[in-house]
Amino acid sequence: MDIMDGHFVPNIVMGAPVIASVSKAVPNIFMDCHMMVSDPGNWVKDISEAGGASYTFHLEATDDPMDVVRQIKATKMRAAVAINPGTPASEISDELGKAVDMILVMTVWPGAGGQKFMKECMPKVAELRARFPDLDVEVDGGVGPKTIDRCADAGANIIVAGTAIFNHSSPKDVIKFLRTRCDEAQERIKRERERIARGESVDHEIKHYEDGRKSGWHSGAITPLSYPRVYMSASKREKLRRESQGALERGERPTMSSLQGMSGLSITPAASAVEGK
Numbered sequence: 001m002d003i004m005d006g007h008f009v010p011n012i013v014m015g016a017p018v019i020a021s022v023s024k025a026v027p028n029i030f031m032d033c034h035m036m037v038s039d040p041g042n043w044v045k046d047i048s049e050a051g052g053a054s055y056t057f058h059l060e061a062t063d064d065p066m067d068v069v070r071q072i073k074a075t076k077m078r079a080a081v082a083i084n085p086g087t088p089a090s091e092i093s094d095e096l097g098k099a100v101d102m103i104l105v106m107t108v109w110p111g112a113g114g115q116k117f118m119k120e121c122m123p124k125v126a127e128l129r130a131r132f133p134d135l136d137v138e139v140d141g142g143v144g145p146k147t148i149d150r151c152a153d154a155g156a157n158i159i160v161a162g163t164a165i166f167n168h169s170s171p172k173d174v175i176k177f178l179r180t181r182c183d184e185a186q187e188r189i190k191r192e193r194e195r196i197a198r199g200e201s202v203d204h205e206i207k208h209y210e211d212g213r214k215s216g217w218h219s220g221a222i223t224p225l226s227y228p229r230v231y232m233s234a235s236k237r238e239k240l241r242r243e244s245q246g247a248l249e250r251g252e253r254p255t256m257s258s259l260q261g262m263s264g265l266s267i268t269p270a271a272s273a274v275e276g277k
């Protein structure tokens, strides 16, 4: 459930009343609420009372993430923290990683469906999987059959997919495919981790992906050299971070067209996704 406030992101999509309606119409539905909002602490109570099961807030939207986690944990909801493409994984402290149930690594700039998957975010997934072996690590944005292997190999075990599912003639098959790839990769990562714990070596597997590029990492290793801590130049990271936090800090907001510019893709209107279903 994508909740957007038109401030943290340049788009507005539903709020607690819609969550409550869905909850009423589909009893016991598990609603993973991705709060793309400027003031994440403000909506915890409303979303919980509306039937939300998991509350994901953005690290860029708060100065006190631990306080937001405490507020979420005071309800029955699971707590999760999301990071934008410009935010390094190292911004997630050990304390925060241990306090949440899930970390969401955005693979597009939040604000709209139909954008291009940013594979540059994959090292962050691998880093977080290595630092928090038992945590749910979610990816969201441009994920589908063509990009799932990168996500699964890096260690993501929870997938959000919009266009790939709603625009397909057989959504069930796509869901099954994505799930199977993640489950297989998770088994492999667990085996690798066990071998590393026993002091055995693990081959550095280089994978060749459909876009002709290759990459690979020790997905189960915990040693700092096994995953890149810095995956972008410091200046690029700062630039991206400024863009991502601009709305809050300078009163500037990314626009729908700047979002398109960042991803390099056209944006699928939500209405056509629904029609596709």
Ligand SMILES: O=C(CO)[C@@H](O)[C@H](O)COP(=O)(O)O
Pocket (backbone or CB within 6 Å): 002, 034, 108, 109, 110, 111, 112, 113, 114, 115, 140, 141, 142, 143, 160, 161, 162, 163, 164
């Ligand atoms: O939260 C977001 C974007 O803000 C995502 O959930 C996208 O809406 C996923 O859509 P696809 O990229 O899979 O089309």
